[in-house]
Amino acid sequence: MGYTEKQQTLVNSSWEAFKQNLPHYSVLFYTFILEKAPAAKDMFSFLKESDGVPKDNPKLNAHAEKVFGMVSDAAVQLVAKGEVVLGDATLGGIHIQNGVVDAHFVVVKEALLKTIKEVAGDKWSEELNTAWEVAYDGLAAAIKKAMS
Structure with a gap:
């Protein structure tokens, strides 16, 4: 069974909720990343020179918006084409x-899924989690393919 329109709708609705409080959820996302992998800080230009995750950082917000937006786009592509193309x-x-x-x-x-759980609040479900997970996996596979 392929990626469904219902899964795409779940991703898109929570993506819209994410954008409603972009600064807060962006900080949360990078906080989750650094909790799991503190050394990753040096991989992001907007984190290198700061202690922790800076609040109200336009570059941080823009990067988080791009990551989550690309996953949302991946959901659209999975429904339309069955694959993700960068x-x-x-x-x-x-x-x-x-x-x-x-x-x-x-x-x-992991950080993305934890963030979406926070975004969704009482609307969170395993179905929502799976929708994001599959879309992210499609995007990650496309990026890894481009890396090889």
Whole structure:
């Protein structure tokens, strides 16, 4: 069974909720990443020079918005085409340049899912979690393919 329109709708509705409080959820997302992998701080230009995760940082917010937006786009592509194709051909090279390895994708996935659980609140469900997880996995596979 492929990715469903219902899964896409679940991702899109929680993506809209994420954007409603982008600064808060962006900080939460990077806090979750650094809790799991403190050394990842050096991989993000907007975190290198700060203690912890800076609040009200436009670069941090923009990057989080891009990550979550790409996962939302991946959900759309999975319904439409059954696969995820990167819109930005430079993503593979950027990830290589920053030293990203498979383990980093796992950390980001965990942080993303924890953030979505916070975003969703009482609307959180295993079905919502799975919808985001499958979309993220599709995006991660496309980025890894571009890295090889």
